[in-house]
Amino acid sequence: MSQHKEIREGGPRPTRGDVGESFSSNPEELNDEDTLLRDLIPPKVVPIRRDNVEAPVEVGEGSVALKLNRLLQNVVRATIAAQSQSALQPTVQVEETPAQKRLKIVKGFSQLMPVMFEGGADPMIADDYMEQVETQLTSMDVTEDHLKIILATYKFAKDAKLWWKLVTSRYKVEEMSYDKFKELFYEKYFPLSKRWELQDQFHNLIQGSMSVVEYENKFTSLSRFAPEMVKDEANKTRKFVSGLNDRMRPLITAQFIKVVSGLNDRMRPLITAQFIKVYSEAVKRALMLEADNKEKDARREQYKQKRGAGPSSEGSSWKRNRGGPS
Structure with missing residues (x-):
């Protein structure tokens, strides 16, 4: 009578087959995911009492362990499916805007040209600076005239910077050719008489x-x-x-x-x-x-x-x- 009462109060105990419901019913049909999920809760021998007799039972036979096992199974399956889906999708590259491309080129030019040009009366310094500028423009494959002018004047300082402000107030730099810029530059810092x-x-x-x-x-x-x-x-x-x-x-x-x-x-x-x-x-x-x-x-x-x-x-x-x- 005590045994039937204990069963009515606690309910029927789940068997090993109940735990296996979360996997394939046929052991031979277990796939890799089922095998992985089945091993998430490794068996552990814990002594419990049945009919006043202590007997080893594997953890996982209770209803809480069964729900946890099924929850973990669903999480892992969802993760594997998401990873597989992302691996199949091609990587989408965001195309740079013209402004971003120009900024990237200016930063690269700044690293290649650490020397500043301050102007002055020495024409050799001006000629050396312009030779370095054209070497870097060639190596970076810059062909747009306006961008070449931006880069050539990017390292101007002191007297050269003031002179360039005067030039921009007299000319439309956006429409100026690079050859015209060089002509103005050499006219200012390396006149023909000095050459x-x-x-x-x-x-x-x-x-x-x-x-x-x-x-x-x-x-x-x-x-x-x-x-x-x-x-x-x-x-x-x-x-x-x-x-x-x-x-x-x-x-x-x-x-x-x-x-x-x-x-x-x-x-x-x-x-x-x-x-x-x-x-x-x-x-x-x-x-x-x-x-x-x-x-x-x-x-x-x-x-x-x-x-x-x-x-x-x-x-x-x-x-x-x-x-x-x-």
Whole structure:
């Protein structure tokens, strides 16, 4: 009677089959999801009492565990379905607006061009700045004139910034071509008269008291203002060698000739001409000769000092041997 009362009060206990209702009824038909869900609550042996006898029963047989298991099953299935659906859908890329594209280009240009241009009276600084601007515009493949002008003036500061404000008050910058901008820029910071002056400086450039390194740096800097004189390697090398000091210039050609002196008469002039056409080789030879000349001058100076001290002592000794006054 006590047993029937206990059953009426607590209700019939669910069996292992009740827990399995949330999965396939046929164990052979279990799919991967059912297997995963079935293992969400691992079996655990917990002692309970039945008919005053302690017996092991797996957790999950109660109605609460059954509901929890079914809830977890639904959540996992919904998650798997959502992930599968999102994986099948292509990624939608939001197209940038023209303003966003322009801002992106300006930021990239700002990182590539850390140097500011403040104006000033030195035309070389202005020309160097414009060369850097055009190099970066080419590397970024910027072709729109208005955007090129925006980028070229983005790094203006001080005097250059004030000048550009005056320009924008006189011209419609939105309709201005990039060539017109360059014309105005060079008219302000690199007038044609100054360019002609630098061309003359390159035409008359000689080494003088400069070292080979100093001469080569100035040669390279000024050569861009006289492109017709350095249009190819041979002309550039010839101009460089012609400006070297009289002490070094003949030796440059002589060293080239010495390299090929063992060749026959038919090949020697051709090989020598080819060597002289290489600008980098001419600079290298000039540096070697300069170092060699410095070493020779140092040795000659030491010899003079020794010789200046030597004859006086030898002369005194000779006089003493001849009986003359010491």
